Amino acid sequence: MPEVRLVGPNGEQVGIVPVGDALRLAQEADLDLVEVAPTARPPVAKLMDYGKFKYESAVKAREARKNQTNTIIKEIKLRPKIDPHDYETKKGHVVRFLKGGDKVKVTIMFRGREQSRPELGFRLLRRLAEDIQELGQVESQAKQDGRNMVMVIGPHKRRAEHKAEARAAAEAAKARDGHEQPGASAE
Structure with a gap:
């Protein structure tokens, strides 16, 4: 049995x-x-x-x-011969995404003869990675993908954890404030 x-x-x-x-x-x-x-x-x-x-x-x-955290991948597209001011603007977007806890896929698009100069793309991606290293780290190194070169940058773990903690604290405060006695004043 x-x-x-x-x-x-x-x-x-x-x-x-x-x-x-x-x-x-x-x-x-x-x-x-x-x-x-x-x-x-x-x-x-x-x-x-x-x-x-x-x-x-x-x-x-x-x-x-x-x-569990929901990771979103944002994408930024660059050209190898980008103007310095345009580079700063795009870098600002990458910084904003990383501060928001999102991953960033940086794509460099090559056209025409630019395809014969991939080192320009590698140099630009390396420069971007150095400029934002205090906010995030390179998760996948720059690699050629047809006419494009792609690199993925992720936020540092502690930043993403701080974001999750801040969100949880904000929700707790909101719940606490929403359950106060109506008409009760703190004097």
């Missing part, structure tokens, strides 16, 4: 019991018999309220999704 390692409703070990006895115990306690570790030898089953278990696991999954 197949057996299971039975765990009680409060997490206490009952021991190895036949499946029939486990089902009878579950019925007596008005609970469900849920298999929690099917690959174990013998399989592990627990006495619990299955509806409550499903609800709690859904809540945990929702919390995990809420706490």
